[in-house]
Amino acid sequence: MSLRADAAEKRQHIIETAYRLFKRDGLHATGIDKIIAEAGVAKMTMYRHFPSKEVLIVNVLDWRAEHFRRQLDMLLEPVATPDEQIVAIFDWHERWFESPGFHGCLFQHSLAEYGTPGHAVFEAVSRQKHALKQRLQDILEQTLPEERAAVFANTLFMLIEGATMLAHLGQGKMAVASMRKTASALLFSADRLQ
Amino acid sequence: MSLRADAAEKRQHIIETAYRLFKRDGLHATGIDKIIAEAGVAKMTMYRHFPSKEVLIVNVLDWRAEHFRRQLDMLLEPVATPDEQIVAIFDWHERWFESPGFHGCLFQHSLAEYGTPGHAVFEAVSRQKHALKQRLQDILEQTLPEERAAVFANTLFMLIEGATMLAHLGQGKMAVASMRKTASALLFSADRLQ
DNA sequence: TATGAGATAGACAGGTCTGTATCATTTAGG
């Protein structure tokens, strides 16, 4: 195993440790010292890989966005119809909400702490949220006309974000159930009332 | 004007100044020194009214929740039907999203920074969000059976929270438009497909 | 006018923050 591979592994380990702490305690509330202590690396190692905390945050967000994107790929690949794909996304969120250590969405949290347009963290959040919305729209455009798909994608996106917040407040079960019923009703009316 | 009235005014002035800074810059990112400088009061004045920053935060949130509740009262009082009341709430949010200095929802931000159940800030957020959801449910129960009203209230709540986040990301117009269309479709299907 | 409560400005303590510097140690490859 070469030095370069070790360095890459260490870099990734720092990112994943920071992700866990950022998600649980918040961005400002998590200090560099806590991250390196939890990751078991020296401070200079961290600063060699990431020139500042802000750069580390953006790297954590970008890694997590890519991780989520790949998870969706694997989740949706074996699912045939668009409707079933939407249901699969709901299922995934339901499992997430009930997973141990669930503490809300790091992208939402980051938007709260760095909510100024143009800031690197804001833009990283914007990229991820836009990608999720676009993904929903791509699925829906397989069965709905473009404008309808866009509105429906916005709606599903807002429902998912709202459900994530409700889950953080301890009402994930109820949120997912309502989200499912609403999506069913909308798909039903889209079929019948078009 | 008595000393007591002066003190109450000063206390309220601190709360409103802190609200503005917390909303714009975040909770951890806003220091006591910045609050008192912006409010033009001495540090001891602030600590006489609020024994700690955490207590100040909770007071800001509770004041803002009450302020929002009163705004809704005034907004909905002259509106006759439940459907029109829902539309009025959408209208209010649309105006909010476009108001100068809109920077997302302070309650969402606070949940991101103090997201641990049991924490005083978490509980303050929980109270406000639950109150909004309950209010939506009360409106809907005037025309829908209880269980349907509950699901619909959850849905509208999630849409509103998601729309607020999208507005923070600069897509408020689109979010409100989709929210309106979805609510119309749901009300229509509720009437026709029950 | 005398009094006493509230406000002010500012220093201060003790801790934490980000980021830098130093020096010893480990480790992979020639």
Next chain:
DNA sequence: CCTAAATGATACAGACCTGTCTATCTCATA
């Protein structure tokens, strides 16, 4: 084995944080 890069441990600088304390000022009321 030897070298050079990477890391570990730790001290440090300078800024900022919350919260306390003091000394002075203002002002309504008794």
